[in-house]
Amino acid sequence: xxxxxxxxxxxxxxxxxxxxxxxxxxxxxxxxxxxxxxxxxxxxxxxxxxxxxxxxxxxxxxxxxxxxxxxxxxxxxxxxxxxxxxxxxxxxxxxxxxxxxxxxxxxxxxxxxxxxxxxxxxxxxxxxxxxxxxxxxxxxxxxxxxxxxxxxxxxxxxxxxxxxxxxxxxxxxxxxxxxxxxxxxxxxxxxxxxxxxxxxxxxxxxxxxxxxxxxxxxxxxxxxxxxxxxxxxxxxxxxxxxxxxxxxxxxxxxxxxxxxxxxxxxxxxxxxxxxxxxxxxxxx
Amino acid sequence: xxxxxxxxxxxxxxxxxxxxxxxxxxxxxxxxxxxxxxxxxxxxxxxxxxxxxxxxxxxxxxxxxxxxxxxxxxxxxxxxxxxxxxxxxxxxxxxxxxxxxxxxxxxxxxxxxxxxxxxxxxxxxxxxxxxxxxxxxxxxxxxxxxxxxxxxxxxxxxxxxxxxxxxxxxxxxxxxxxxxxxxxxxxxxxxxxxxxxxxxxxxxxxxxxxxxxxxxxxxxxxxxxxxxxxxxxxxxxxxxxxxxxxxxxxxxxxxxxxxxxxxxxxxxxxxxxxxxxxxxxxxxxxxxxxxxxxxxxxxxxxxxxxxxxxxx
Numbered sequence: 325x326x327x328x329x330x331x332x333x334x335x336x337x338x339x340x341x342x343x344x345x346x347x348x349x350x351x352x353x354x355x356x357x358x359x360x361x362x363x364x365x366x367x368x369x370x371x372x373x374x375x376x377x378x379x380x381x382x383x384x385x386x387x388x389x390x391x392x393x394x395x396x397x398x399x400x401x402x403x404x405x406x407x408x409x410x411x412x413x414x415x416x417x418x419x420x421x422x423x424x425x426x427x428x429x430x431x432x433x434x435x436x437x438x439x440x441x442x443x444x445x446x447x448x449x450x451x452x453x454x455x456x457x458x459x460x461x462x463x464x465x466x467x468x469x470x471x472x473x474x475x476x477x478x479x480x481x482x483x484x485x486x487x488x489x490x491x492x493x494x495x496x497x498x499x500x501x502x503x504x505x506x507x508x509x510x511x512x513x514x515x516x517x518x519x520x521x522x523x524x525x526x527x528x529x530x531x532x533x534x535x536x537x538x539x540x541x542x543x544x545x546x547x548x549x550x551x552x553x554x555x556x557x558x559x560x561x562x563x564x565x566x567x568x569x570x571x572x573x574x575x576x577x578x579x580x581x582x583x584x585x586x587x588x589x590x591x592x593x594x595x596x597x598x599x600x601x602x603x604x605x606x607x608x
Numbered sequence: 609x610x611x612x613x614x615x616x617x618x619x620x621x622x623x624x625x626x627x628x629x630x631x632x633x634x635x636x637x638x639x640x641x642x643x644x645x646x647x648x649x650x651x652x653x654x655x656x657x658x659x660x661x662x663x664x665x666x667x668x669x670x671x672x673x674x675x676x677x678x679x680x681x682x683x684x685x686x687x688x689x690x691x692x693x694x695x696x697x698x699x700x701x702x703x704x705x706x707x708x709x710x711x712x713x714x715x716x717x718x719x720x721x722x723x724x725x726x727x728x729x730x731x732x733x734x735x736x737x738x739x740x741x742x743x744x745x746x747x748x749x750x751x752x753x754x755x756x757x758x759x760x761x762x763x764x765x766x767x768x769x770x771x772x773x774x775x776x777x778x779x780x781x782x783x784x785x786x787x788x789x790x791x792x793x794x795x796x797x798x799x800x801x802x803x804x805x806x807x808x809x810x811x812x813x814x815x816x817x818x819x820x821x822x823x824x825x826x827x828x829x830x831x832x833x834x835x836x837x838x839x840x841x842x843x844x845x846x847x848x849x850x851x852x853x854x855x856x857x858x859x860x861x862x863x864x865x866x867x868x869x870x871x872x873x874x875x876x877x878x879x880x881x882x883x884x885x886x887x888x889x890x891x892x893x894x895x896x897x898x899x900x901x902x903x904x905x906x907x908x909x910x911x912x913x914x915x916x917x918x919x920x
Contacts, residue, residue, distance in 0.1 A: 333726075336826065340725035343718050344733045351737055354794065357762050358751050374765050422647035429640035430633075444655055448855060448903055450879055450896045452658035454665065454889050459653075478650035508639040537744035539858050540876075544884055558746030559862050562753070570754055577750040584742050592735050599738070599799060600806045 362386070362574035369571050385575035394564065397579060399550055400557035405583070407472035407553060408536040414477040415531045416524060423486030424512050428498070438487075441480045449476075453541070460545050471545040472535075472553070482527050485601075489523035490516055526598030529591055536584070554580050662893045670890030677890070684894035694895065696870055697878040698902075700785060704856055704874065707789040709849040712797040716845070719797065720804030721834075734805070741798035749862030752791040753778065756863075778864050781871035788859045788872055796852075800845040807841030808834070843914045847907055854903060875899055 361369050363381040390397055425431070426438055456475050465471040497519070498511045506514070517524070542553040552560065561576045588595060669680045688694055719737055723730050740748070755763050756777040764774045777787040815833050824832070857876035860866050866873035879899070883892030 332826065336725055337727060340722040340727050343722035344727065347715070347719050348733060348736055350794065351740055354751055354755055357755065370760055372760060374760050374762055376762070418646045418650055421643040425640040425643035429636050429643065431637045431640035441651070444659070446904060446907070447659065447900050450855070450876060451662045451900050452655060454883050454893050454896065455658040455661035456654055458889070474650070475654045478647055478655060483647065508643070533742060539745055540880070555744040555746035558744070558750055562750050562862055566753070573750055574754060577747045580747050581743055588739065588742055596734060596738060596802060599802045
């Protein structure tokens with residue numbers, strides 16, 4: 325009996341390794357091939373059978389994609405960073421106090437208001453795109469950071485997430501502060517917020533990544549080469565050079581993922597835990 | 609926010625003499641609304657107003673370049689019902705979503721089952737397998753459009769070892785949606801994988817032990833314990849998957865431009881074209897509202913189908 329168990333456990337582990345190795349290859353090989361081919365010349369890449377390992381690795385494509393006059397990867401990266409950071413800060417500043425009100429304070433209409441907010445999560449964001457685009461146009465916010473930062477700052481999912489988290493904080497901690505004469509603002513900023521750093525970081529990371537990777541909205545509210553964001557820039561790169569200079573396009577793709585990978589390496593544990601905590605911000 | 613910082617116990621000196629005394633309950637209520645104000649302003653402008661405006665616009669012939677915007681009642685919706693391009697895009701979107709959600713769910717479940725076994729470096733595998741989910745659709749599209757290239761693509765090269773002749777993945781109307789789906793599975797299975805891992809870790813170990821003592825084999829354990837107890841997780845994964853992948857446009861936008869012909873044209877792609885290429889904002893708003901209705905119906909149906917089978 326014990327022997328059978330051990331054999332079964334061994335079998336399970338064998339299948340587990342097989343699946344994991346196969347999936348790791350599925351995930352990793354495409355990245356490896358792309359990195360490798362971004363180090364090749366155009367001649368090497370357009371050849372059959374395809375080269376997998378570069379014979380004379382060169383950084384020429386990276387230099388090329390960063391210095392061409394009609395591409396501005398440096399500016400696009402800066403725009404993406406500034407916009408995503410600004411947007412993340414706006415979401416936290418706007419949503420955290422609202423979440424505190426829903427979690428802790430009693431006021432008339434609290435439940436009804438919260439239910440209305442939750443209902444709007446069900447409605448796909450495309451519904452708001454046209455009116456918001458026209459508003460951006462009328463405010464003369466097209467091609468500006470304002471258009472990238474403020475629409476979407478009222479993140480209902482963020483309020484929902486933070487409210488759940490704030491409600492788990494023991495009420496007694498706040499009551500002790502009340503004894504010391506703390507008002508609501510101090511209870512919020514000095515007790516609840518510091519105790520919620522996990523939830524706040526998880527929310528911040530996913531709001532940041534979601535915004536950094538967004539394509540549709542930046543695509544419609546930016547027009548000039550200088551104001552594009554990185555994902556939009558990649559589509560420009562692809563349509564301009566995809567046919568003739570594939571290695572350069574691949575170099576651009578690799579470059580665009582480096583900031584994300586740095587964030588991932590630093591925060592991997594928090595990101596992995598945060599996905600389950602936040603439900604991936606209701607998406608991927 | 610000074611009105612919000614009621615300070616009981618701090619003495620009366622915080623309150624100017626002209627300010628009337630407010631009782632505690634009232635104070636809490638005022639504080640709550642002050643805390644909510646910034647959020648409510650943004651919500652009202654960018655979500656509440658925008659939703660009403662979209663519904664309203666969908667009843668007008670609202671063209672971005674024409675000054676006159678006549679009220680047309682339900683004409684936009686009637687046109688939508690007769691619009692072959694819309695229905696074709698909807699069909700593509702449904703096919704793509706079905707393949708992608710099925711694929712990501714199966715791959716994610718397999719990965720989660722493997723990673724929750726007592727394997728070495730489980731965390732390394734988890735981190736690696738989630739990595740593509742962090743990339744932007746731009747990077748994913750640029751990578752896969754090249755891998756799937758019919759002339760020089762590595763995928764065709766790999767298949768050639770099995771004697772398979774070069775396949776025109778993105779140029780063949782029958783293959784373009786499966787190819788985009790494969791791309792998307794690669795990109796997106798990490799999220800359902802992590803959700804499944806959490807779900808699997810929530811299944812109590814003693815259930816498996818009890819079943820093993822009764823002589824159940826691995827397959828029986830999976831179908832009689834794991835799968836039934838994962839049902840809420842599967843519901844969550846498929847519902848969020850359908851909602852997410854139904855809004856696909858980046859992959860075809862970058863990799864195929866909706867082609868060949870219109871074989872990979874999707875609803876959101878069509879929405880983009882009506883509003884920002886043809887400038888028909890009113891009609892575009894009608895497309896968006898229709899999308900919202902379709903997605904609400906699909907979600908409700910999914911809930912009914914999956915929750916009906918729960919008999920435990």
